[in-house]
Amino acid sequence: MHMKQLALFLACLAAGSAPIWAQTPAAAASDKMAQIEEMFRITKPDQMLQQMMQQMHAMQAAQLDKTNLTPEKKAQAEQAMQKMSRVLEERLSWEKLKPIYTKIYDETFTSEELSGIVAFYKSPAGRAMVEKMPVLMSKAMGAVQQQMGDIMQQMQQMVKEGEENK
Numbered sequence: 244m245h246m247k248q249l250a251l252f253l254a255c256l257a258a259g260s261a262p263i264w265a266q267t268p269a270a271a272a273s274d275k276m277a278q279i280e281e282m283f284r285i286t287k288p289d290q291m292l293q294q295m296m297q298q299m300h301a302m303q304a305a306q307l308d309k310t311n312l313t314p315e316k317k318a319q320a321e322q323a324m325q326k327m328s329r330v331l332e333e334r335l336s337w338e339k340l341k342p343i344y345t346k347i348y349d350e351t352f353t354s355e356e357l358s359g360i361v362a363f364y365k366s367p368a369g370r371a372m373v374e375k376m377p378v379l380m381s382k383a384m385g386a387v388q389q390q391m392g393d394i395m396q397q398m399q400q401m402v403k404e405g406e407e408n409k
Contacts, residue, residue, distance in 0.1 A: 276349070278354060299331075
C-alpha cells in the first residue's frame with residue numbers, strides 16, 4: 244500500500260466512514276428482520292394466539308351454558324359460535340398475522356431497540372414474562388368477563404326500566 248493510500252485509509256477510519264465495513268441498507272434491513280424473527284421465536288406469539296383462541300372458546304361455552312335457552316336453541320347457538328370461531332381462527336391465524344406484525348414492529352422499533360427487546364426476552368425476567376403471560380392473560384380475560392357480566396346485567400336493567408317508562 245502506498246503512503247497516500249494508507250493515509251486515506253486511516254483518515255476514513257478516523258472519520259468513522261470506512262466504506263469497506265459500512266453496512267448497506269439492505270443488510271441493515273435484513274438484520275432488523277432477523278431481530279424481529281428472533282423476538283417472535285422467543286416470545287412465541289403463535290402459541291399465545293392459539294391459547295387466547297382456546298380461552299375465548301371456553302368463555303363462549305361457559306356463557307352459553309348460563310343461558311336459559313331450549314336445547315334446540317342452545318344447539319343452534321353452539322353451531323353459530325363454531326362457525327364464527329372457524330372464521331376467526333382462519334382470519335386471525337399466525338400465518339396471516341405474522342406479516343402484519345412484522346411490518347408493525349419494523350415501523351415501530353429501531354434495530355437498537357429490537358436488540359434491547361430481544362436481550363430482555365432472553366433474560367430471566369423476560370423468560371418469566373413469556374412463560375407467565377398465558378396465565379396473566381387468562382386471569383385478565385376472566386376479570387374482564389366478570390366485568391362484562393356485571394355491565395350486561397346493568398344494561399338489561401336500564402333497558403327494562405326504559406320500557407317500563409314508555
